[in-house]
Amino acid sequence: MSGRTEHGLYEAFGKLVRQHRERLDGMTQEKLGQLVGLSRTSITNIERGRQHVSLHQLFAIAESLRVRPDALLPMVGVSDRESKVAKKLPPGTEREIAEWAEKLVEE
């Protein structure tokens, strides 16, 4: 796992969960918790990156939020420092080129 700390990864995942949840009408943390069999507090913690989900929970969350599981997965290898470079790249830049650029600047 290059360029992203474990905590950063769960935080980014949590943010995505929250964004997708808030897009749905009436999908409170409580409601999502009920759908996936977790407490409201667990959902809060997941969204803050404090609780680590298992694979089956990822699928359950995605199903409840009506998205594909990969929509909740953060892009790997993009740390905050690197994404500064990524932001400068023109939209539509191929991922391979973006990663190449990030590696160059990182050194």
Place this chain on the structure above:
Amino acid sequence: MRKAKSAKLLRQQANEILKGLGVRRPPVPVEQIVEFLGARLRYSPFDGELAGMLIRDDKHTTIGVNSLHHNNRQRFTIAHECGHLLLHKGKDVHIDRSFRVNKRDERSSQAIDPEEIEANRFAAELLMPYDMIMGDLIEYEIDVEDEEELKDLADKYQVSVQALTHRITNLLKDHF
């Protein structure tokens, strides 16, 4: 879209750098020029359509080169990025996928983008400086049709035969 700057204007800028570094004969030291311009040079392999890149961030200006390319091509890429560095300050990132020295790549807009034309012209002026190349053309009476002669001259400048042919063609156009 604006028109690209003329080769002569770019020639002056290239010559100033060469003068500043005291370069009198080929091959032109591109790595030294990058340093002279205050940038960092990074070589990195890329398996695909990418020649090089110029990246400006708050700390550095970095020139990245695809290290899988032939040495002559890498030199051209570096010179091309130096052109962007010097001439096009407005953009933080220049990505150069695979500019052709000779033929226009119909699929890409890079061949008609004035900034790309300028960077290519600048690279030619930098790697094959006007006075040096004219001197050689006259001294050795280079026959453009003679592949071996062209190859020898290209080796002297560490450029591809393609880049050299293109350069000579353009110089002849200026003269006649």
